[in-house]
Amino acid sequence: MGMIKEFKEFAMRGNVVDLAVGIIIGGAFGKIVTALVNDVIMPPLGLVIGGKGFKDIIIWLGEGDKPASLELAQKSGQPFIGIGSFMQTTLDFLIVAFAIFLMVKLMNKAQSYAMLKEAKKEAAAPPPPPEDIQLLREIRDALRKN
Numbered sequence: 001m002g003m004i005k006e007f008k009e010f011a012m013r014g015n016v017v018d019l020a021v022g023i024i025i026g027g028a029f030g031k032i033v034t035a036l037v038n039d040v041i042m043p044p045l046g047l048v049i050g051g052k053g054f055k056d057i058i059i060w061l062g063e064g065d066k067p068a069s070l071e072l073a074q075k076s077g078q079p080f081i082g083i084g085s086f087m088q089t090t091l092d093f094l095i096v097a098f099a100i101f102l103m104v105k106l107m108n109k110a111q112s113y114a115m116l117k118e119a120k121k122e123a124a125a126p127p128p129p130p131e132d133i134q135l136l137r138e139i140r141d142a143l144r145k146n
Contacts, residue, residue: 029096030092033099034092037088037092041091042054042055042088042091054087054088055070055082055084055085056069056084057082057083057087058073058081058082058083058084059080059081059083060073060078060080061079061080061081062076062078062079063078064078067080070082070084070085
């Protein structure tokens with residue numbers, strides 16, 4: 001029974017829950033980036049390189065004529081290098097990495113701003129006097145009233 005309790009405490013720690021939320025959001029963000037690359041960025045690039053899909057760029061290593069698409073190359077059973085697919089996945093990664101970089105940079109800036117604001121607040125308000133000084137002041141004020 002102790003192991004279950006220990007696991008429950010571990011799973012409910014703030015860091016584990018934050019990590020789980022980060023993984024879920026990261027997976028959804030990855031799908032958005034993949035759609036951006038596949039449906040928005042790559043079609044114009046494919047048009048520039050000759051009107052075919054970016055994924056269909058292959059280096060043909062097999063015998064005979066080079067197939068017109070990645071799908072045909074896969075069906076042929078011949079060896080090839082899917083360079084277009086690799087380049088598309090690399091672009092996905094770079095976009096995700098850049099977005100995470102911007103997010104971390106923004107979070108660091110916000111955190112430093114909050115720390116600076118807190119430091120100014122602490123500097124503006126003088127520290128409270130020691131407890132013995134406060135006690136002496138209370139005694140003085142009580143004696144003045146009498």
